[in-house]
Amino acid sequence: PFLADGSHAYEGSDKIRFVNLPAKCNVKIYSISGDLMSEFSHDNPVVGEGEYIQLTKAVTGQVPAGVYFFVVKSEMPQSLGKIQRGTFVVVGGSVR
Numbered sequence: 001p002f003l004a005d006g007s008h009a010y011e012g013s014d015k016i017r018f019v020n021l022p023a024k025c026n027v028k029i030y031s032i033s034g035d036l037m038s039e040f041s042h043d044n045p046v047v048g049e050g051e052y053i054q055l056t057k058a059v060t061g062q063v064p065a066g067v068y069f070f071v072v073k074s075e076m077p078q079s080l081g082k083i084q085r086g087t088f089v090v091v092g093g094s095v096r
Contacts, residue, residue, distance in 0.1 A: 016088070018042075024075040032067045065090050 018027060021042045029038040067089050074082040 018070070018072075021072060022074040022076045022079060026073045026075065028071045028073075030069045030071070031064075032069070037068065 021027070021044075023045050024041075024043050026041050027039065028036060031037050067087060069085065069087050072084045074080060074084075
């Protein structure tokens with residue numbers, strides 16, 4: 001779980017880090033109700049490096065607690081179109 005209390009986050013923020021991504025891929029994050037919360041493209045020749053994403057609500061600045069699903073779709077020639085799915089949990093309040 002990701003504890004959104006400001007002291008358990010990377011660089012004292014509300015960012016979540018994804019690691020072991022394919023060098024080139026697309027990542028989508030969905031809420032438990034199926035709403036697309038975030039999407040980003042990763043294009044880094046250093047395989048294994050992560051991406052930081054921020055799950056905040058624009059109005060409140062809070063990280064919504066809950067269960068989230070992620071989908072990573074590879075854009076590398078050797079694994080083109082391969083999909084990896086997973087879940088993570090956000091616990092607690094706001095860092096702002």
